[in-house]
Amino acid sequence: MRGATWDMTFYKNWLKGDKQNATTPRINFKQKITTDNKRTTAMINATTPRTRELSSISYKIVKMTTVRPDSTKKPKHFMCLRPIIGRLGNLMFQYASTYGIARSKGMEVIVPSKQRLVNIFHLHLGSRVLNNTSMCKNVRTKREIRICAFDKEVMHFDNNKNTALEGYLQSYKYFENVTDEVRRQFKFQDPIQNKADQVIRDIYKRHLENENNKNRSWTFVSIHVRRGDIVNHPNGYKVAPREYFNRTQNMFRSLYKNVLFIVCSNDIKWCKGNLQTENTYFVEGNSAEVDMAIIASCNHTITSVGTYSWWSGWLSKGLVTYYFPPAKEGSVIRTQYSKDYSDYFLPNWTRVTL
Structure with missing residues (x-):
């Protein structure tokens, strides 16, 4: 067939x-x-x-080319999902990339409950969805250089500090280390x-x-x-x-x-x-x-x-x-x-x- x-x-x-x-x-x-x-x-x-x-x-x-996530250790620090101007496709890239980077660094992702994706997919299967995300206000921020290209520098930071990513992060290379996990969470x-x-x-x-x-x-x-x-x-x-x-x-x-x-x-x-x-x-x-x-x-x-x-x-x-x-x-x-x-x-x- x-x-x-x-x-x-x-x-x-x-x-x-x-x-x-x-x-x-x-x-x-x-x-x-x-x-x-x-x-x-x-x-x-x-x-x-x-x-x-x-x-x-x-x-x-696709063969993994980035750091493999360590699922045996409980995350000590977190990454914050910061909302950006954009519609469904943009939001999906930001979440998937943030999640992929966080997993490779042994961190967890904090998602505000009012985020649009929460009502469409099953983000709770991999991230912490919270009503109160005030802990994300004063964390260190990392930004990309280009919207649709993989930026290695975005992934170079100390995972002993809470971090927020800002940008569009439109490259599958940010989350190819956790493809199956992203698919489970992006189930409608x-x-x-x-x-x-x-x-x-x-x-x-x-x-x-x-x-x-x-x-x-x-x-x-x-x-x-x-x-x-x-x-x-x-x-x-x-x-x-x-x-x-x-x-x-x-x-x-x-x-x-x-x-x-x-x-x-x-x-x-x-x-x-x-x-x-x-x-x-x-x-x-x-x-x-x-x-x-x-x-x-x-x-x-x-x-x-x-x-x-x-x-x-x-x-x-x-x-x-x-x-x-x-x-x-x-x-x-x-x-x-x-x-x-x-x-x-x-x-x-x-x-x-x-």
Whole structure:
């Protein structure tokens, strides 16, 4: 079987409410996807040695490269999660990076109970969530140099003193030492996941109303389209164009026999007018966290640009494509990434350059 798929048995069990035999499908990290080299190369213009061809991708947990956490010692000191200006994706990076650094230093993380992430995920599984965080007011502060690059100096401090991190900390390298722990904490709370599951069930039910779609196994691919505030952004963000989504949709159709696309976006009107519509469903009217749960519940993900799209792909675990480059050369935002973007994008993700 080439990839996890949703079949009729799964669908029937899910509609009956049989959670035990109808869990949300996930990708096996040990699964290896192969495809014709020539066809793949024609569809994906991989321009750097770091970009992996689809024919050589093998899903596995990224090897740890930073200090391993010591879980045998009770933390004596703490790190504070300081709120920043930003939405869901930004907040997730700040928490995950702070947590990863704290674990590598043998410290615990203090999270204010009013923090937005507390009501979306299960942060209490790894951090102390408190109503009163006054102990964080006068602690030492560490700041990053660049927003989207790994800064080793951020991790160089005495762990015998309480510390707060300030910044966006948008690099997976800060928390690759605790990937499994972050995944457990970034599990959506039940009301959010249940809503996402219902949306997917409704889409699948509607999809099977067409007799031609029955008695087949379907691979679910989510598409996140970020537009809105970053279109013509003065700091130099690039917007993934129509050609990127068409190319990646065709790519997945070449990899899997029956593909169903689910689209989430802050500009659904643009999506309906520009994306391929065959076996494609557009999701509207949900919160940002429900949309992210929908995207993450699919087998594979087509991301666009921005941290929200990044985290949606990271949570999905399957094959993830991303538009490259995400910033205009010479722009303000380009200076915030590392030279080759390797601090930001995971090495096993698939880069698509037009």
